[in-house]
Amino acid sequence: MKNYLFTALVFLLTFSGMQAQEVAQLTLNESILYAIENNVTTKNARLETLISKATVKEKTALGLPQINGSFNVDYNPQIPVVFLPNQPPFGDPSNPSDVIPARFGVSYSSGLGVNMTQMIFDGSFFVGLRAAKTLTQLTDFDLVKAENDVIENVKKAYFGVLVNQERIRLAASNLARIDSLLKETKALNEAGFAEKIEVSRIQVQRNNTFSQMERSRTAWEISKEILKIQMGMPLTVDILIAETLQDLNPEEELNQLLALESEGRVELDQLKTQIELVQLDLKFNTSQYMPTIDFIGNARRTGAGNQMNTVFDKKNWFGSSLLGVSMNIPIFDGLSKSARIQKNKYTINQLENQRFFLNDNFKNEIFTAKSNLKNDLNLLDIQRENLDLAQEVFEIARIKYQEGVGSNLEVVNADSALIEAEINYLAAMYDGLISKVNLEKALGLLKANLNN
Known part of the structure; x- marks a missing residue:
């Protein structure tokens, strides 16, 4: 060529x-x-070789860490209601109902996180x-x-x-x-x-x-x-x-x-x-x-506030993280x-x-x-x-x-x-x-x- x-x-x-x-x-x-x-035939055949090389890169990428970020800002016009039993010692005798409605949550919330998965074992990947x-x-x-x-x-x-x-x-x-x-x-x-x-x-x-x-x-x-x-x-x-x-x-x-x-x-x-x-x-x-085994990790910080201007106060933000291993075992697929x-x-x-x-x-x-x-x-x-x-x-x-x-x-x-x-x-x-x-x-x- x-x-x-x-x-x-x-x-x-x-x-x-x-x-x-x-x-x-x-x-x-x-x-x-x-x-x-x-000639169109040979031009397309050469393009097909480039497509196949890109496919190899695509398949190789599946064995590398998969990292995704997330960010959200949420507003609750009406905070969801949670019902609690109206029973002693926390019951309200003046309330004739057998349940007590309670609202848990705030009007505004936000979160920032990173999720990562890494394949440990998957026989089909190498094939x-x-x-x-x-x-x-x-x-x-x-x-x-x-x-x-x-x-x-x-x-x-x-x-x-x-x-x-x-x-x-x-x-x-x-x-x-x-x-x-x-x-x-x-x-x-x-x-x-x-x-x-x-x-x-x-x-x-x-x-x-x-x-x-x-x-x-x-x-x-x-x-x-x-x-x-x-x-x-x-x-x-x-x-x-x-x-x-x-x-x-x-x-x-x-x-x-x-x-x-x-x-x-x-x-x-x-x-x-x-x-x-x-x-x-x-x-x-x-x-x-064969089973597949993946490593899972994520880190997240979330914050909340009843007013929009307090959502991003540093004192209202807290972090969390998770490390783990998951295994998927095929049992029966018909x-x-x-x-x-x-x-x-x-x-x-x-x-x-x-x-x-x-x-x-x-x-x-x-x-x-x-x-x-x-x-x-x-x-x-x-x-x-x-x-x-x-x-x-x-x-x-x-x-x-x-x-x-x-x-x-x-x-x-x-x-x-x-x-x-x-x-x-x-x-x-x-x-x-x-x-x-x-x-x-x-x-x-x-x-x-x-x-x-």
Whole structure:
């Protein structure tokens, strides 16, 4: 995380203020670092780690002395009456009633006190403290998982931008080639060496190529918006990609990746920590059967007077204090603790079953990802060969047509085949990159491959 602020500053410096719209030039690694810092998911995950640390402090505070102060000023408009029996030797023979009303108290009173409690023994406190620290570990793993998900999404979105960018470049190149051929064919038609249908045929091909380029431009703009959303970048900022698909698709690296074994998945760390939390909750519920012991102390001074101005006379104030130990012994709770303990045990069994399933599922995920990457690499070789052959066929067809030994239809068909070969080659390259990301995820290497 130490690079996040630096990377954000780099982006601010690369924004161009000379244009109506700010522009950021990006590499894949810069996109990932920016996304980790600014994506909403990772931002919330980092906040969750701070919440968990605050929870640890909150739980720790329960074991420290709890001190509270109190102050009161009271006024009795009518002093309460206490009834005494009208009996000798304190009775009043002149009072026919069998009770004598008496008022005990004064009109005004005040008090100032301090109460303190200190936990001496509570088995659940130490369990709760361990659980809070374990929760912090879980939020750390959650942050790693969130960052991994962001890296995966940014990489795939970034590759989508690159593919559409390359499609635009190829479409522009194809359009230039078709325009050149169309110009030559029109000249031949005007000279009487080519039929009008030949011009129309190439014009149709030219229109199709232009439409393909416009669709690629639209897809490129959409893919950039998707990338900005994944990065958490303002949509008002335009982005320029500083890399090509070829830069990010070295076959040596892909072959090395195929030879690697899993380095562990953060999902298993998350699940293991969740099991630890439930086990601690089980201990917490079990500890509820033990008594709790607290030290209690308080000190208080009180004063009173029949007039408000005499309440705070020093001579009317007296002190009192108390020191003691209290013990709370649970006897019977309707078996609620027993039910919670059973729930904990069942939950642990569920999580253990899930862990076994995840282990098998991740092994299958690695096998599938490696198989897909191998297949994509083979297809990439085939599509590269097809592209070279299609280029060669087009050049031959064009030369034959220019020398009058070939047909216009043959050139148009060769051009269509070349365009299809280019599209297939780009698709194979993109599939290879996506399979690479999927394998990195399956091997638990997305975080380790930030510099790739």
